Amino acid sequence: MRADAVEITDLLWDVAADGVRRPVRRSAVVDRLRATGQHGAARIVARMPATDDVLDPDAVDALGVRVHCELTRLVEELQFPRRVAATLAPVLDRLRAAGPGPVRVVDLGCGLGYVVRSLARSGLLGPDVELVGVDLNPVLVAEAERLRRDEDLACRFVHGDALAPGVAVERPGRTVVVSSGVLHHLSTEELTALVRAQAGLGVAGWAHWDIAPCLWSTLGAWVFHRARMREPVSRHDGVLSARRAHPAPVLLAAARDGAPGYRHAVLEGPRWHPRAIDVVRPLVGTRP
């Protein structure tokens, strides 16, 4: 695999900052994938419906929703909502002790918002916590909102760019930012930009979960995507995400660069004694 290999779902939507969607040329996506030697992925895209070489937006949206529905199954099995609750508990306690008023948890790159909706349903974080999901893809945001309504959950979803400061953050000192499975979509420069945006606002802290790249996570991603996923796009992207995830030293360097005033850690076991639970683990940052 080449270092610049990309996930298919990173190429299927082109949404401008104002939310306006631009047409995506199938041949351009296929060429991009071939250029990085991703011939299997190129074949998957070449089979997608298109009119005059423009990918059918309805078919792409439907595929995107199906892929993310499949993903919620993995997110559930990986126990993401519980992981978030366990890691945030001491941070939230500290914020409660510091003063009255609600605390906000913002999930950046929330996809269909499963983590946010699940936390809203279980109430694991406590009744004083506002839950907001943010995603760059308006189709997923609309679908997350529909699912929220269906189950009558106390949370909300907004369209926005994780790298742009201020999305869904009103009282930074009482806001904690989380994400799951987003960091591997970002270059090291974008990682720094993500952390810098949050630190610039002065948020209380963050915890960004992503796959720890190692033989076990690649094997696990392969096993789970073969066993659980049906869409070829899911299978391709899922295995690639494990292979292109950032190792802890890269995450830490980018975080220190972007937020020198914060304390940083990657919460995983030692390299000589990897823990199965750490196949996904968070990069955490806290304001001293």
Next chain:
Amino acid sequence: MTVLVVAGALLALGLLDGALAGFRSSLGRTGAVDHRARDRVAARRGLGLMAALLLPVAVLAAGHALAPGDWPAAAYVRAGTGLLAVYLPYAAVVLAALAAYVVLGWRWGYLASALILGPFTLVRPLVATAGVLLGAVRAGDAVVVAGCLLALAAVLAVEPLSGRLWWDTRRQGVRPTASAAQRQ
């Protein structure tokens, strides 16, 4: 008597596998947080579908019994115990992992899923085939072997068929909220 015990055990395992296959075939389709009611419907449908798919095996065995000549009960028992030798340990491990997933805390639930439930779903077709191979080798009777192969076909077909019959969202297109408003 032995034939009935072996057949009963295999039928119970087959129906349990059908229920779990039906459950799996409905997962990851809607993104909803609470899918318990749907899980129950899916498990019931999977069980019913497996019963229907195993019907040809029962018809074959019944036809075999009614045909002139001696019914080779021993061949059925040999084949059936071969299948059980493979399937019982597999089922025991899966049931233990499922119990851990449901009863123990989330960290154990995660481990049960990561180390057992996911990998065991992946190797299920291989395990099913291995059991049938062992049963077929032990049977020494062509009709019994044919019955084993029909059962294998049922096990391999139940999950994809259940998905296609009841849970496939591919033909429904994107849901209305997720498109029109955003597109220009």
